[in-house]
Amino acid sequence: SQKIEQNSEALNIQEGKTATLTCNYTNYSPAYLQWYRQDPGRGPVFLLLIRENEKEKRKERLKVTFDTTLKQSLFHITASQPADSATYLCALGDEGGATNKLIFGTGTLLAVQP
Amino acid sequence: ETGVTQSPTHLIKTRGQQVTLRCSSQSGHNTVSWYQQALGQGPQFIFQYYREEENGRGNFPPRFSGLQFPNYSSELNVNALELDDSALYLCASSLAGGVGNNEQFFGPGTRLTVL
Secondary structure, three states: OOEEEEOOOOEEEEOOOOEEEEEEEEOOOOOEEEEEEEOOOOOOEEEEEEEOOOOEEEEOOEEEEEEOOOOEEEEEEOOOOHHHOEEEEEEEEOOOOOOOOEEEOOOEEEEEEO | OOOOEEEOOEEEEOOOOOEEEEEEOOOOOOEEEEEEEOOOOOOEEEEEEEOOEEEEEOOOOOOEEEEEOOOOOEEEEEOOOOHHHOEEEEEEEEOOOOOOOOOOEEOOOEEEEEO
């Protein structure tokens, strides 16, 4: 069955640095991959979507890469701020793209220190 | 904040009871998905509804069932509650499936505790 892994340890970085979060998966070929942010006690908030035929996507300080050969996505936050502290979830889209079913990883907790 | 609302926000039930959770989707969205999120885990897909029909289901037993209404709002019903059903239940609305529009808008969730 499919498996999706994110950095299990919390990531602590200094304000102003670039945070890099990793998402690896096996036994799956998603039509797309998404990244979400989740704050404690709240629902996930959509950040970026990247399709299987795209290598890189950017939005303001965020950048995501998608390597379907390595079965890996990297999520970068440049010039990080304490307000970026949250749990970041990687989610694989449905293989055929026919439904909106997402398979989520367990998330990586990011803490940005001032 | 998304336009997705869920009710109730918190709920406490005992084993064996039944529960109904409700979700109002964002305006213009015709697809609703339900997820279960246990503490420290990522959300797990329960099922999706599109135009009042179930359209995709995860690995959840039949005692998890749902409905979607003509206004695209939705209900999640869980029968014969078990302790392991304690979790945050999330509703997400979106446009219909297909690689083009798959951004999902999540509600704040319903925290269910089964004693």
